[in-house]
Structure formats: structure tokens, C-alpha cells
Amino acid sequence: MADTQEMMNESNGQSERSERYGQDRSDKGFDKSDKKKYFLKRKKKVCAFCTKGAEPISYKDEKTLRKYITENGRILPKRVTGTCQKHQREIVVAVKRARNLAILPYEVR
């Protein structure tokens, strides 16, 4: 009797990468399991200005800039919008210019 039992090497693939961005969102309203699901499902965000092609960010373009500020008028961080560093900088400058010209609000209460 030839006993040919192959030992399956179970690779303990513990690849728990703790990618923390130094933010505490524990009081967001969902459980830890939901949080993990969301983390696995979420797609990689791409910078809208890089994909769109050659369309410069203008301080006069209120419609576009509105997408990058909160309803309170604050500029959204790039980790939320997925904008690249280069275009985020341009957005910040454009929003600040627009605020100065009263196109966008400084603050909404």
C-alpha cells in the first residue's frame, strides 16, 4: 500500500496591511465588518483632471470647483476626492481665488 498523501502546505497568508491614514472614523455609523467590506470593495479613485485630458482648472469654473468643496464651503482633501497632488494644489489655488471674487463662499453656516 503506497500511501501517497501529499501534504498540502497551507500558506497562512496573513497579509493584513494596516493602512491607516491617521484618521478616526469610528463614529461614522457602521460596524467594523461593514467597514472591512467597504475597504475591500472600494475602487481606486482616479484624478478627474488627469483622465479628462487638457482642461485647466479655472477659478471661474464654479460648477467644477463646487465638487471639491463641502457644503460648508471647505475644500475637500485629496484622499476624499481622489485628486492627484498636482491638481489638488491647483484646485486649492482656484478655490481661494474664487472665494476672493465671491464666486465661492468662505464659510457656510
Ligand SMILES: [Zn+2]
Ligand atoms: Zn491629476
